[in-house]
Amino acid sequence: MTIVLFNSIETWMAKYAEASSGVLINVGSHDVTEPRIEEEIRTLLTRFPDLPVIILSDSHDLRQVLTALELGVRGFIPSAVGIAVCVKAISLALSGGIFISTESLPELRRLMSVADQQERKRAEIFTYREEDVIAMLKLGKANKIIAYELDLQESTVKVHIRNIMKKLKVRNRTEVIFKLNELFD
Template sequence: MGERTLKLAIVDERALDRECLGQSLIAHGLEMDITLFSSIDMWRSALATNFCGILINVGARDFLHAQLNEELTLLIANYPDLPVIILSDNQNIEQIFAALQIGVRGYIPSTVGIDVCVQAIALALAGGMFISMESLNDIQKLLFKVSQVESKRSQMFTAREQTVIEALRRGKANKIIAFELGLSESTVKVHIRNIMKKLHASNRTEAIYKINAEFE
């Protein structure tokens, strides 16, 4: 028997875009058959198990939008062994994190060249994960900022005060905070007074505002 030909599915609701993308990938060295689909449902109605991966061009659609997120989450859950790769105009870090969290194997920004796109697809299909260098740099900056914020908070507040702060930010009343933390309500009030004093805030509303402004 001959060697099995690899098949990649490309999903894009825009006919011209998906045809140009498919032809460009082949022209730049992607050595596999490509089949084009206008939607995930159209791909699913075909013999979906015959594909080694699926590239979905979401364009400018927001990955954080419930409908798109649910659609891709369901796809990955139903086909756990199928590498899902996203091509997107959106390079928002939160969007990239959301995609990776549900199991996307590659997040390709539309700003990269076609050669990088070919390499990204090959990496994802080989079991790796692709994120652009620009996105990695943004993630590193974000993680550094988060670590600085956490360090500053830990220096300013005790561990218990930080727990109370998170409860305050969620709008919880003193009684609820006391119940959840196993403390007396009077102890919670002491923690809140200490937090307000450290922030030079006159009330809890001002304290929450200053926390959000200082540590976000």
């Protein structure tokens, strides 16, 4: 692996972009979610969509990892990992894979557990069909559209909405969404 260092993405783009097989961006102690860094990564990925981009960071914060992956990076490497792991992570990204460090997994497990608990709590409150209606309400759909998309009668949709409102102790559709967000998001 040949490695060439640049002090900025702009310098790299001007001198070496076409000859690169991947880009490793060292953000150091900066946060990937900082607007300037996030915009630079977004610009880079937009301009070179097939080029694997990997982030090297002093952090392994899951929020940063997920933001980077949502932007389209192929790896998020905490600087605390050894050089051998770093090289393998870069190689994985260059060959089409995606790398996240095991340091991020405990937080990911915790978030999944919270989401699972919320899902079980909702399942205890609402029926399967009520959940379908709730999903449509969140999209702001009218009763007629909900009925059509769920293959129900409009009167059945109204009954489901009335039951949902009773269970949440609210008076209208807007309050349903507000209460659901308050309880489950």
